[in-house]
Amino acid sequence: MFRKRKAQQEMEEISRMLERVLNGECIQPGEIGYEDTLPAKIRYQIRRISEKNQGVEARITRERDETKALIGEIAHQMRNPLAGVESYTQLLDGEISGEPGRTYLRALEQSEQRLHFLTESFIKMARLEQQMIQIKKTTDALADTIFSAVLLVQKAAEEKQMEVEVTGAEETKVWHDGNWLGEAVYNLLDNSVKYAPEHSKIRVVVRQDEMYTRIVVSDDGIGIPEGEENRIFQRFYRGSRVTGEPGFGLGLYISREIVRLHGGFMKAKRKQQGLEVAIFLPV
Structure with a gap:
């Protein structure tokens, strides 16, 4: 009877540890025990899974943050060239009078406007995700x-x-x-x-x-x-x-x-x- 009750308690403990791993918690070394028993080995394996999960999550978070920062930096770097394109387009507007030059100029302006909109959207997105926005209510x-x-x-x-x-x-x-x-x-x-x-x-x-x-x-x-x-x-x-x-x-x-x-x-x-x-x- 005692053995059965002890086995039941060990299985319940293993179940709780698995639930914690599923919830993203990390299992500490002192929780696994050092007995040379099957439940102790299972707890050790659960801890290894927990450590690997934590490592994967940390890597994913780091890569996601790096990607966000890169998008924001690229968008910022695009601002100056786009401003130059806009300035030259405005200068050409007064110089080009005939077709198809005017058609090409309108197409260039539309492309510049779309790129400008995309750049500003990326910058806003990056600022929001990096919590750089201050809401003043x-x-x-x-x-x-x-x-x-x-x-x-x-x-x-x-x-x-x-x-x-x-x-x-x-x-x-x-x-x-x-x-x-x-x-x-x-x-x-x-x-x-x-x-x-x-x-x-x-x-x-x-x-x-x-x-x-x-x-x-x-x-x-x-x-x-x-x-x-x-x-x-x-x-x-x-x-x-x-x-x-x-x-x-x-x-x-x-x-x-x-x-x-x-x-x-x-x-x-x-x-x-x-x-x-x-x-x-x-x-």
Whole structure:
């Protein structure tokens, strides 16, 4: 009976050690015992697995951090050459008058703009991931923050004869950083302008209850398939319906990180026609 009870206790101890390893904990040398028994050998093997797991996790973390730093450094190094390209393009704009020179110049300008956008997105992503962003919150109405974001997409919306309708922002005050939250809202609006049809309406609705202030951006665009509601906030993820469209899969990820720094979260909801993306900020 004593042997059976002891064996049971040893198996329970081994089970607990395995559970700890699965949870990412490290098994210390003093926990394995020094008896020349099968349970002691199993505990020793568990400890070796634990050490290897810790080493793999440390290496993955180090490589991930190095990759993030490299991306940020490359983006910073691209800034000056891009500024030079932009300057020369502006100089050429006044010198080239005939076709096909003008066509080539417009193509060069569009490429420069896309590279500039990508570079700035990488820099923002790197700053967010390396926790270099300082959120400076003040209690202000959301109107200025949201309308500044609307202004940035106004030209693109007008080119597609789209309307951006904002309701509820004037009456709602919230503790936030206007510049960074404006960036988060802009990314949502930019996606809506890209993927919604011409002559459609983009709606921005602000609601507040006892727990959260919600900023909801909805459109009548191409939407997303079922199952992509959470994946669209991942870094570099692009929905299966937009693979043929220009973009880098960073906008919603950056928005999510900005909102997270505000203590909030984001959710996406499929519509029969289009998509609804909501920012939740704590009251």
